[in-house]
Amino acid sequence: MIRLYNTLTGRKDxxxxxxxxxxxxxxxxxxxxxxxxxxxxxxFIFFDVLRRYLDYRGYSVTFVQNYTDIDDKMINxxxxxxxxxxxxADIFIQAYEDDTAALGILPxxxxxxxxxxxxxxxxxxxxxxxKNLAYDVDGDIFYHVGAFPxxxxxxxxxxxxxxxxxxxxxxxxxxxxxxxxxxKREKAGEPSWESxxxxxxxxxHIECSAMSMHFLGETLDIHGGGQDLIFPHHENEIAQSxxxxxxxxxxxxxxxxxxxxxxxxxxxxxxxxxxxxxLRKTIDPLALRFFMLSAHYRNPINFSREYLEQAAKGMxxxxxxxxxxKDRLDKVEAGTLDKKESDLLDMLQxxxxxxxxxxxxxxxxxxxLAVLFELAKTTNTYLNRPEGQKKNVxxxxxxxxxxxxxxxxxxxxxxxxILEKELEKLIAKREEYRRQKDWAAAxxxxxxxxxxxxxxxDTPQGVRWKVDEKKNARQRKI
RNA sequence: GGCGACAUAGCCAAGUGGUAAGGCAGAGGACUGCAAAUCCUUUAUUCCCCGGUUCGAAUCCGGGUGUCGCCUCCA
Numbered sequence: 001m002i003r004l005y006n007t008l009t010g011r012k013d014x015x016x017x018x019x020x021x022x023x024x025x026x027x028x029x030x031x032x033x034x035x036x037x038x039x040x041x042x043x044f045i046f047f048d049v050l051r052r053y054l055d056y057r058g059y060s061v062t063f064v065q066n067y068t069d070i071d072d073k074m075i076n077x078x079x080x081x082x083x084x085x086x087x088x089a090d091i092f093i094q095a096y097e098d099d100t101a102a103l104g105i106l107p108x109x110x111x112x113x114x115x116x117x118x119x120x121x122x123x124x125x126x127x128x129x130x131k132n133l134a135y136d137v138d139g140d141i142f143y144h145v146g147a148f149p150x151x152x153x154x155x156x157x158x159x160x161x162x163x164x165x166x167x168x169x170x171x172x173x174x175x176x177x178x179x180x181x182x183x184k185r186e187k188a189g190e191p192s193w194e195s196x197x198x199x200x201x202x203x204x205h206i207e208c209s210a211m212s213m214h215f216l217g218e219t220l221d222i223h224g225g226g227q228d229l230i231f232p233h234h235e236n237e238i239a240q241s242x243x244x245x246x247x248x249x250x251x252x253x254x255x256x257x258x259x260x261x262x263x264x265x266x267x268x269x270x271x272x273x274x275x276x277x278x279l280r281k282t283i284d285p286l287a288l289r290f291f292m293l294s295a296h297y298r299n300p301i302n303f304s305r306e307y308l309e310q311a312a313k314g315m316x317x318x319x320x321x322x323x324x325x326k327d328r329l330d331k332v333e334a335g336t337l338d339k340k341e342s343d344l345l346d347m348l349q350x351x352x353x354x355x356x357x358x359x360x361x362x363x364x365x366x367x368x369l370a371v372l373f374e375l376a377k378t379t380n381t382y383l384n385r386p387e388g389q390k391k392n393v394x395x396x397x398x399x400x401x402x403x404x405x406x407x408x409x410x411x412x413x414x415x416x417x418i419l420e421k422e423l424e425k426l427i428a429k430r431e432e433y434r435r436q437k438d439w440a441a442a443x444x445x446x447x448x449x450x451x452x453x454x455x456x457x458d459t460p461q462g463v464r465w466k467v468d469e470k471k472n473a474r475q476r477k478i
Numbered sequence: 479g480g481c482g483a484c485a486u487a488g489c490c491a492a493g494u495g496g497u498a499a500g501g502c503a504g505a506g507g508a509c510u511g512c513a514a515a516u517c518c519u520u521u522a523u524u525c526c527c528c529g530g531u532u533c534g535a536a537u538c539c540g541g542g543u544g545u546c547g548c549c550u551c552c553a
Contacts, residue, residue, distance in 0.1 A: 028553080030553085031551095031552090036553085037553085039552090039553050040552095040553050041553090042553070043553045044553085071551090072551080073551075155481070155482090155548080155549080156481060156482080157480065157481055157548095157549070158480090160480090161479080161480040161481075161549080162480080162481095162549060163549095164479065164480070164549090165479075165480060165481090165548090165549040166549075166550080204551085225553060226552080226553025227482090227483085227547075227548080227553075228547080228548065228551095228552055228553060229552080229553065230482090230548075231481090231548065231549060232549085232550090233552090255553090256553070257483080257484095257547095257553095258483090258546080258547065258553080259553080260546075260547095264546090265546080265547070265552090266552095266553095267552075291490095294490075294491065294492095294500095294501075295490080295491060295492090296491085296492075298483085299483085299484070299491090300483070300484060300546065300547080301490090301491095302490090306489080306490095307489085307490060307502095309502085310489075310490060310501075310502045310503080311490080311501085311502085313501080313502060313503095314490095314500090314501045314502065317501080317502095320515075320516090321516095323515095324515075324516080358492090364492075364493095366491060366492050366499095366500080366501095367492055367493080367499075367500080369491095369492095369500070369501080370491090370492070370499055370500035370501080371499095371500085372500095373499095373500055373501065374499085374500070377516095377517085380515085380516050380517070381516080381517060381518095383515095383516075384509085384515090384516055384517060434511085437511075439511055439512065442511090442512095443511095443512070443513080446513080446514095455514070455515095456513090456514080457513085457514045457515055458510075458511095458512095458513080458514075458515090459514090459515075459516095460509095460510095464515090
């Protein structure tokens, strides 16, 4: 049974989809006016792992993540750059796709754009007006929170307390200070669409309600995003959706904790935003993914180069054991297992069960990684034993790693690189020198190859080679 | 003022009633022509502090301290 922490109830609740065997997930995606930063990346990576894991556990998953391609930030940025809002969106959607791919994030099943769902948005607003949950003030449509008794259920606040905390000037045309815009009347020079209330554009929150229900039905199984979306964004989505349908909007609300940069929240005003686009220039982006997985998703985490480097080394260790496994697998045969080997396969089964148990428990990726590290030690010990190894032991271990990697997604799969003929000759030559105990000549070849980014390792089973990841990373260019 | 999160070794980080996972870094050892890779040993009598409940608490309860966040656009 899979349990996930639910912001709505404050507990870890069992995952109970509306339709058995199927899960609909909606995650709030980026406003595509700039490159996304590493805090956004944490959320995207989490939902990527969640949907992959549910898929692994046999659910038929539909994962939807929107692009917000119309709002104040979009309009201002487009104006600044002297291009249209549409052109701006296209540029940064492309950038989003590149950067998420580098982080090992799979595309969602649907990536709807707000501007392509204006009819659904208008329809939803109309339903709210019909139910007296929204009202028209000179072409601006506001949601009337006072008419929705459950307002505040997600953020666990009541209306009066929210009002007392308001730090901005309140629009006097509103019936209640917390009322929010569903539709904004057209302003000169801004994109706008025809509606029953005149030309205008959607407000901030309505697109997610409209698009999520469009793709996933009126009750979602899982909805979420970063913790700072709890209020007001998700609170308002509940008001809009539940207000219109009378049905629970989402069964499970999942929120990902903050990532702070050197103990401070990233914000443009502090000038401490680190984008994935920038980070990719110097560091393997999969190390960032691994770093995120090494802590529980709900805990706040601090980011620094140093922490990222620690994570990168841990990731390297797991990649090495897989490299070691593959290398040996090519050189051994299957055979009858001895006692230690059958014990090892029993242990492998225990590791698999442990992996599933900890992931089932609120997606504890930190513990899942610990399982992989423990198996790494067991595996390396086996690989080092003088009695030799067997294919029918190594293969299931390797398969388990590859299986878990369909969820965690940080294993490098570039060992298929073909060595050039000349390099192969050099390696053969070095073997010859070694047989003659001409260590100086042999070492010279090893050093030369290292400079070219090829690392040679001598093992009792013969020489093996691999690509120098660190050298690769330093040379990485986007 | 309201709501919420977090505090575990040098660093990162799991663990939420049964006697402190895992990683990184450090030290010592094994293997090796030298490396690399790998393994072994070693690093928290203790989990921010003070009370309480319990046979038993890092874990539950009460109080305090500290850090951070939300209540305004934000992942």
